[in-house]
Amino acid sequence: MIISMWRSLLLLVVFVSCLSCRRGTFDSPKWAIEGLCEGKKMCVQLDMRMWHFVGPAQAADTALVPLTERAMGVPISSSWRVSFAIDANGLTSGVIERKYADNEPQYPEGSLGLVGMSTDDPVHRIVLSRGDVQWFDAQGNELANGWQGDEETAWWQMFIDQLHPRTYVSDTLFQALLTSMESLGLSLTHVNNRIAVIKQVNNQGYVNWVVDKQLQVVCGMDAYDADGILNHSQRLIFNSSGTPYLYWFRTFYDSPLTGKRMIFHRVAEISNLFIE
Amino acid sequence: MLSRSVAVWSLLLLIGCCTALPLYAYQSRNTLWLDGLGTMSKGWGIAPQVMQLQGYDLVDLIGDELPYTIYQPWLGVEETAQELAGHLAPYDDVMVLAHDYGGLVARQLANISDNVSALVLLGVPNYGSGVLEWAVKPLEEPEGKSEARVFVDQLKVMKQAFDCEGDCALIESFDNWLGELTDSPHLYAPMFPESPVLDQLNQNPGSVPYVVIYGTVEDYSLSGFLNAFYFSNLSPFGNIIGDCEAFLSNVKKLRRKRALIKSVVSSLNGFLNNLKKSISGISADSPDALVGAVSSILQQHVQLMFEQIDAIAKYHEEVAKDMRCLLLNKYLESEWLVHVLSDNSVNLYELAIWVPSYSTCYSLCTEQFPSDPYEAFYDCLPACLGEEPVYAYVIEDKHDGLLSRAEQVLEGAQKVYHLPQRYHFVEPRMQNGSLLNDILVQIFEGDAGPAFVVPKE
Numbered sequence: 001m002i003i004s005m006w007r008s009l010l011l012l013v014v015f016v017s018c019l020s021c022r023r024g025t026f027d028s029p030k031w032a033i034e035g036l037c038e039g040k041k042m043c044v045q046l047d048m049r050m051w052h053f054v055g056p057a058q059a060a061d062t063a064l065v066p067l068t069e070r071a072m073g074v075p076i077s078s079s080w081r082v083s084f085a086i087d088a089n090g091l092t093s094g095v096i097e098r099k100y101a102d103n104e105p106q107y108p109e110g111s112l113g114l115v116g117m118s119t120d121d122p123v124h125r126i127v128l129s130r131g132d133v134q135w136f137d138a139q140g141n142e143l144a145n146g147w148q149g150d151e152e153t154a155w156w157q158m159f160i161d162q163l164h165p166r167t168y169v170s171d172t173l174f175q176a177l178l179t180s181m182e183s184l185g186l187s188l189t190h191v192n193n194r195i196a197v198i199k200q201v202n203n204q205g206y207v208n209w210v211v212d213k214q215l216q217v218v219c220g221m222d223a224y225d226a227d228g229i230l231n232h233s234q235r236l237i238f239n240s241s242g243t244p245y246l247y248w249f250r251t252f253y254d255s256p257l258t259g260k261r262m263i264f265h266r267v268a269e270i271s272n273l274f275i276e
Numbered sequence: 277m278l279s280r281s282v283a284v285w286s287l288l289l290l291i292g293c294c295t296a297l298p299l300y301a302y303q304s305r306n307t308l309w310l311d312g313l314g315t316m317s318k319g320w321g322i323a324p325q326v327m328q329l330q331g332y333d334l335v336d337l338i339g340d341e342l343p344y345t346i347y348q349p350w351l352g353v354e355e356t357a358q359e360l361a362g363h364l365a366p367y368d369d370v371m372v373l374a375h376d377y378g379g380l381v382a383r384q385l386a387n388i389s390d391n392v393s394a395l396v397l398l399g400v401p402n403y404g405s406g407v408l409e410w411a412v413k414p415l416e417e418p419e420g421k422s423e424a425r426v427f428v429d430q431l432k433v434m435k436q437a438f439d440c441e442g443d444c445a446l447i448e449s450f451d452n453w454l455g456e457l458t459d460s461p462h463l464y465a466p467m468f469p470e471s472p473v474l475d476q477l478n479q480n481p482g483s484v485p486y487v488v489i490y491g492t493v494e495d496y497s498l499s500g501f502l503n504a505f506y507f508s509n510l511s512p513f514g515n516i517i518g519d520c521e522a523f524l525s526n527v528k529k530l531r532r533k534r535a536l537i538k539s540v541v542s543s544l545n546g547f548l549n550n551l552k553k554s555i556s557g558i559s560a561d562s563p564d565a566l567v568g569a570v571s572s573i574l575q576q577h578v579q580l581m582f583e584q585i586d587a588i589a590k591y592h593e594e595v596a597k598d599m600r601c602l603l604l605n606k607y608l609e610s611e612w613l614v615h616v617l618s619d620n621s622v623n624l625y626e627l628a629i630w631v632p633s634y635s636t637c638y639s640l641c642t643e644q645f646p647s648d649p650y651e652a653f654y655d656c657l658p659a660c661l662g663e664e665p666v667y668a669y670v671i672e673d674k675h676d677g678l679l680s681r682a683e684q685v686l687e688g689a690q691k692v693y694h695l696p697q698r699y700h701f702v703e704p705r706m707q708n709g710s711l712l713n714d715i716l717v718q719i720f721e722g723d724a725g726p727a728f729v730v731p732k733e
Contacts, residue, residue, distance in 0.1 A: 051631075051632065051634060053634070053635055054603070055635050055638070055639070059639035059640075059642065059643045062639065067614050067669070068607065068610045068611045068614050069610075070669065071610050071614070071669045072606060072607070072610050073635065073666075074629075074631075074666055074667070074668050074669070075631045075632070075634060075635065075666065077631070105629045105630055105631050106629060107629060107668060108627050108629070108668055108670045167549055167552040167553045167556060168552070169552045169555065169556050172563075172566070173552075173555060173556070173558065173566070173570070174552070176555075176563070176566040176567045176569075176570045177551060177552070177555060177570050177574075179567045179570075180567050180570040180571040180574050181574070183567075183571040183574065183575070184571075184574055184575075184578050184581070184582075191648065191650050191651075192650075192651070194654065195650045195654065197650070200585060200589075202586065202589065204593075207585075207589050209585070210650060211548075212654075216548070216552065217548065218548060219654075220650070220653065221588075221589070221592060222649070223589060223592060223593065223596075231593075231596065232592060232593070232595075232596035234592060235653045235654075237653060237654065237657065237658060239658070248634075248653070249592075249595065249596075249599070251596040251599040251600055251603070253434075253600055253603065256427065256430045256431055256434060256604070256607055257427070257607075257611070264599050264600070264603050265634065265635070265638070266599065267632075267634050269632075
C-alpha cells in the first residue's frame with residue numbers, strides 16, 4: 001500500500017509543489033543521501049507520515065458505530081522518508097525508508113485496532129538503483145528484488161518532462177481557460193472565488209475535478225458512481241505559503257456490520273519537501 | 277509372650293508391607309490422552325512417547341492397550357464419556373490428559389468413572405468459547421446461519437463487488453475453516469458459553485483433582501491463527517494466509533497500475549501547466565473573445581487531455597479498490613478479535629493516545645458545511661487541525677488465538693500452568709525440551725500433588 005500511496009501522492013504533489021518548493025543545491029546537507037542528485041535530471045526528497053482510520057460518513061452515525069469499527073477508527077500511523085533521483089534515461093535511484101518520528105503516537109501494547117494493521121508491514125526499506133528495485137525488511141533481509149520495467153521508465157521520463165517551472169497566467173486568462181472547458185463538454189461550477197469545480201461525465205458516473213484558482217492547480221477529485229453516490233475522493237491541502245502538506249484520500253463504502261455509509265481515510269502528511 | 281509379641285509385630289509388619297506396597301512398589305501409571313476436535317486441535321501426536329522416552333513409566337491406554345476407536349468425540353460429551361468409562365473399567369488410577377473439547381469429555385468421564393484419579397486440562401473451553409458461539413451457533417434468521425457466516429458471506433459479496441481477485445486469502449481461508457465448523461454445529465454446541473453441558477460440569481466439579489494449562493499467543497491476528505491451523509505455524513515463509521499488505525501483493529498491484537498508466541504518463545496538473553503555457557500569450561478585446569480564443573487552443577489538445585484525465589481517474593479508482601479490499605480483511609481481523617474477547621470476564625479498556633485530530637475535524641467540518649465539501653476541506657479543516665486524545669481499545673487478557681485465558685482457567689484447579697506462544701491448535705504438540713514438555717515433567721514429578729505423579733522406570 002505504501003508504494004501505491006506515495007506514487008499516487010506524487011502524481012499531485014510534485015507537480016503542484018514546484019511553485020512553492022524549497023530550492024537547494026545538490027550537495028546541500030538537506031539531502032539525506034549524499035551524492036544522490038549528482039548527474040541526475042531530477043531529485044526529490046520528502047518525509048511522509050501516513051495515517052489510516054475508518055469513520056462514519058455522517059457524523060450523526062458516530063454513536064451507532066460498533067466496537068469493531070471503533071477500534072478501526074483509531075488512527076494508525078507510519079512514517080517514511082522518500083528520496084530518489086531520476087536520470088536522463090528515466091531510471092530511478094534512491095531509497096524509500098520507514099522511519100520513526102519522535103512525535104508518533106505511543107500505541108499501548110495489545111491495542112485492539114492494531115491487530116492485523118499495517119504496523120507490521122514487512123517492508124521497511126525500498127532501494128532503487130538505476131532501475132533495480134530491492135525490498136528489505138526491518139532486519140535488513142532482502143524480501144524481493146525486481147526491475148522497474150519499460151512502462152515504469154517511460155512513466156518517469158514523462159514525469160521529468162512535465163516538471164517544467166510552473167506557469168502562471170493572469171486571473172482573467174485562467175478564468176477563460178476554465179470557462180473554455182465547457183466547450184469540451186465539461187461542465188464548470190464556480191464554488192467561490194478560490195475554488196472551481198469541473199464536472200466530467202464518464203461511463204461509470206462522473207468525476208468532479210477541484211481546481212484551486214489562486215494556485216492554478218488541480219487540488220482535488222471526487223468520483224461519483226452511476227447513481228450519483230460519492231465513491232472515492234482526494235484532496236491536496238496547502239499551508240499558508242501555498243506548500244502542499246496534506247494529501248487526503250477517502251474511500252466510501254457501506255459497512256458490512258451496520259450497512260451505514262462509512263469512509264476509509266488515508267491521510268499523508270508531507271514535510272521537508274525538496275525538489276531539484 | 278515373646279512369641280506373641282513377635283507374631284503381632286510380624287503381622288503388623290506384614291499388614292504394613294501389604295498396605296504400603298501400592299505406594300512404593302513399582303507400578304506403571306495409566307494415562308488417557310484425549311485430543312480436541314479436528315477443526316480445533318492437531319492432537320497430542322507423539323506426546324505420550326516423548327514422555328516415555330524420558331523415562332516416565334506410563335501406559336498410553338489408547339494405542340498401547342485399547343483401540344483408537346473407543347474415543348468418538350462426535351457422539352457428544354456425555355456419550356463419548358460413557359463409552360470411554362466402559363472401556364476403562366479394567367484400569368485403575370487413570371490420569372486423563374486432554375486438549376480442547378477432549379477436556380470436557382475428560383471432566384464428564386471423571387464424574388462417572390471411579391477409575392479416573394487425575395485430570396490435566398490443556399486449552400480447554402471450561403467456561404465456553406465466545407468466538408465459537410459467534411462462528412457456529414445458528415441464528416434464527418436468516419436461514420439458520422451463524423453470525424460469523426452471515427458476516428463472512430457479506431464480506432464475500434463485497435469482495436466480489438470490489439473485484440478483489442488476487443488479494444490475500446484471509447477471507448477464503450477463514451471461510452473454509454468456518455465451513456468445517458458449521459457442517460456440524462451440534463458438535464460444538466457444548467462449547468458455547470453457558471451450554472447445558474458446561475453448566476452441568478461447572479455446577480458439579482466432582483472430586484477428581486485437576487490442573488489447568490492455559491495457552492496464550494503474542495500475535496492476536498486471525499491470519500496468524502489460521503496459519504497455525506493450515507501450516508502448524510511452521511512455514512519458513514512466515515504467515516502465508518492473510519499477509520495482506522505483503523510486498524508481493526503490492527508488487528502485483530503496482531504492475532497492474534503500471535499497465536493502466538502506461539499510455540498516460542502525465543498528470544492533470546502537468547497538462548494544465550502546458551495549457552497555461554499554450555494560452556499565455558493570448559489577448560482579446562472582450563471576455564467572450566478571450567474564451568473563444570482559448571477554446572480553439574483547447575480543441576487542439578482535447579484528445580490528449582481526456583486521455584490523461586481518464587487515466588488519472590482510473591488510477592485513483594485502483595487506489596480506492598486496493599483500499600477497499602484491504603479494508604475487508606481488516607474488518608474480518610477486527611471482528612474476529614472482538615468475539616475472541618467477547619467473554620464477560622475479558623477486559624477491554626480504553627486508553628487515551630494523542631493523534632492529529634483528523635477524524636474529529638473531518639466530522640466537524642463536514643457537519644458545518646454539509647452542502648459545500650470544498651469549504652470543509654479548504655477553509656475549515658486547516659483551521660481546525662491540531663492534536664487530540666483518542667481512545668485505543670486495549671486487550672487486557674491473553675488468549676491462545678481461540679480461547680481467552682478466562683475461558684480456559686477453571687476455578688478450583690490444583691495448579692495453573694501457563695503455556696506461552698502456542699496457538700490453540702498446536703498446544704498439545706510437543707517435543708523433548710519444549711515448554712509443554714517442561715510443564716508435564718513438573719506435573720509428573722508431583723509439582724501439583726501426588727495424584728499427578730508418574731513414576732520413572
